[in-house]
Amino acid sequence: MRLPIAFLLAAALGAAADSVTLKDRSVIEGKVLSSTDREVVINTYNSTMKEMTWGVKTFDRGQVVKVEITPPDPLRDYWEKSSVARPDRRDLMAFCAANGLTVEQKEEAAWVLASDPANADARSVLGADADRLLRADPRLSSDLRGRLADYAKLDAAARRGVYEGWKKDLGVSLPPQYFDRVVRSLEQPKGLQEDVKLTYNTRKAGGKYSVWVPEDYDPHRAYPLLVGLHGSVNGLGGVGNGKDFIKHFLVEAPKWGCIVVCPTCEPLPWTGHPDEYTLSFVSEVQLLYNVDMNRVYLIGHSRGGMGTWYFGPAYADRWAAFAPAAGSGSGNAMRAHQTGTGMYIYHSSDDPQVGVGDDRSAALTLQKQKADFIYTEYPNAAHGWPREVVDDTLQFFKRHHQMKKGAKGPEAVRGTRPSFAEPLWPDENLYFPVRPAGGAAADDVATLVSDIEMGGTRAEKAAGKLLEKKDKAAISPLSKLALDPKQPEDTRVQAARALGALKDPGAAGTLVRLLQDKSLKLRRAAADSLATAGDRKEGMAIAGALDALGKEFDKDLKKLDIAPWEDYLAADAACVAAMAALGETRVGAVVSQVAVKKILLAADLPKFSTGYDPEVARKKAALAILAALPAFQDARLKADVQAIRGKFANDAEVGLRASDAEGKMP
Structure with a gap:
């Protein structure tokens, strides 16, 4: 006998588990992967990945009394259907009507009205609100949108006066900061922006992030936001940073129509900084671009997975779902479950960098609590992050929204919550002051x-x-x-x-x-x-600074981490280039002994994080120094050119730069 459909639908927004009832009356819950005349296969951790074996149970059909497949939940189906770059609003409005989703039906009707003000179906859904929205909602009102160009030219006081007029004459109900944020957002770039410096909250935080924004971004539409935390190794090769990590999502993001932000943590780990360090990156994007606060997702790999395990549960009320991959530190999984926040956990059982134990323990706990989660475990993916797992995680996200406390437990927050309609952020006007455009x-x-x-x-x-x-x-x-x-x-x-x-x-x-x-x-x-503001007399001061830099480098060499190693090389190359630009030719000895031999060609480097290649930063510095050496007109430096060439014996670019330098030297 099947379970009553009402029970299944009530359970669907939580764990959404299928079930297999055996002859011994035991019930196994999870995701049914196949059910044939011969056998039934169920993943007890809700994953559909065929590579997973841990937690997958197979039963002869003769052992099985009943198989219950949880029917799709209309609300989750709507969230997924609407998670595309250019949704068909008419189809979505009809879907909502057919499934009793009245909140979402009105929202879709408003978008239909935006492109077709006379649409009878949309007007029927909205009733008396239709004409008011066409007049007072900038999503629908081309007149109100058109007024923003003049609004942007005003100072803060004049804008408030105009806004009060809009409230009185047009019935505008959005707060005044909504329009200030829209004006600011219209000035922001679209597409991929790499290594953007954080502007918000810089008195307490700092750093850089990479961000992707849809090319057809509209500041009056609220977009999902995906927040990615990198690890020491980004899963694509090379050291972890936001600029590389965002590449994981650049295929799917345009299809989804979401905004992606990937900060760079310097230095790792994410938990080595105050929480506001990481959260400020999220806040900045929500202030510069219109984000749906009900659809903010957190994902991370390796050390970023550890960061996700911390920030996900600790700030569960900020996320619709979060997904740690190849991480650890799952002690707060229950807090996330209690808020109803969705979780997608990934690990490989043979991971040589981060053991699978913590994630298995979390999965067992969440399984017992019938939580809203998926745990995917591969048997042989080491510390990687398979492409199909990334895609499956993003698909999981599309079926999740912000949750809130309800009478009988967590329940979904309905509708859209634009970040631009939120109250003013702390110190928002300090970091993003309202100023007349131009x-x-x-x-x-x-x-x-x-x-x-x-x-x-x-x-x-x-x-x-x-x-x-x-x-x-x-x-x-x-x-x-x-x-x-x-x-x-x-x-x-x-x-x-x-x-x-x-x-x-x-x-x-x-x-x-x-x-x-x-x-x-x-x-x-x-x-x-100094290369541009100084003259030759400052060249000797730079030489002294270079000598001091070399002494510090000697002391720090054995304990160098990635960031200091790169900073030493950058400062080294900058000193050489500056002395060359100023025409200071009396410094050949310090250039040779300190800049080249001691710092650039340093041997016995410490062991850096797995996957990091220190030669990438060394090569960048080498190219800059080779370009500067001819300016010193010192024949003795030819030996240093040869030493650099030898260090990069198999690098054609360095070889060409070395030959060019030799050709210009006496």
Whole structure:
């Protein structure tokens, strides 16, 4: 006898488990993979991956009394059907009507009305709200959208006046910050942006991220957001970082129509930073692009899987679902289950880097609790991340929404929740101030220096504008910022680079002082800037800084991690290039002994994280140094060119650069 269909539907939004009842009256739950006249196969951890064997049970048909297949849940089906780049709104409206999804039916009707204001079916669904929406909702009102160009040119006070007029005359109900965010969002790039500097919350956090945004992005539509946390090895080869990790999702994201953000954690692990370090990246994307807060998903591999195991349960109320892959640290899985948050866990049983034990333990716990989860385990994928598992995870995400506390347990949050309609974020107007588009007031020196103080992409843009202005009045406030050790490192680096961009000798004194700073990134920025703002007399100061850099490198060599190794090489190459640019030819000895032999060609490097190739950063520095060596007009440096060539004996690019250098040397 089949279970009553009402029971099955009530259970579907939770674990959505099939069941097999045996003759001994035991009931096995999970995902039925096949049911034939000969046998029944069920995965007790809900996975459909054919490679999985752990937890998969096979029964002779004679042992089985009954097989129950849970019917599809209409709400989850709707979520999946709507998770495409260009959904057919009319079909979705009809689907919702047929399945009693009234909240979603009204939402789809509004979108139908946006393209067809006279559509009778949509008007019937919306009733008296139809004309109001056509007048007051920017999704539907081309008139209101058209007014935003003039709105963008106003300052904050004038915008509030216009907004009050819209409320009175048009019946606009969206909050004023919605329109400010839309105007800001229209200025943001689309497609793939790599290594974007964090702007939001830079007084407490910092770093960079890579982001992908649909090419047809519309700031009046709220999009799903996928947050990816990389590991030491990104699963595609090479060291983990946001720029590489985002490649996992660039095939599926355009089909899904979601926004993807992958921060870079420097240094790993993710839990080695305050929580706001990671969460600030998510907040920034939600402030710059319109995100559906009901469809935010977290995914990570390796150390990123460990980070996902931390941030997923710890902030379960922020995610519709999360998915740790090849990670560990699942002690808080029950908290996520209690909030109803979906979980997709992946591991390989032969993983040599991160043992499978924690994830198996979590899967067993979630299985007993009849949680909403999938656990997929491969027998022979080592520490990789199979493509089909990534795709299956994303498919799982599409059938999940934000959950909330209900009378009988967690229940789905219905409808769309645009991030642009949310209350103001803490300090939002500090990091993203409301300014007239193209206004001259935003380009005065004081404002631009203030923007540099805030750091991030905002600082980069301000530095570019200062370069255009070439105003000496900026030297003093920029010097104060660059020399202030209490300022964030990124702010000081941006100030140093802005000083160099001004190409004024008046900045040289500050830049020379920065060559002695503790920060390797700041020393590199100072050297780069002296190449344009200094003259030959600063060349000897750079030589002294290079000598000091070599002594520090000696002390740190045995304990170097990835980031310091790359920072030392970058600072080394910057010093050599700066001395060459300034025409300082008396420094051949320090270039040879320190820049080339001690740092660039350092042997006995420590063991870095698995999968990291230190020669990639070394090659980048080598190419820069080879390009600079001819400027010293020192025949003795030919031996160093030969040494670099020997280090990269099989690299054609380095070989060509070395030959070019030799041809220009005495």
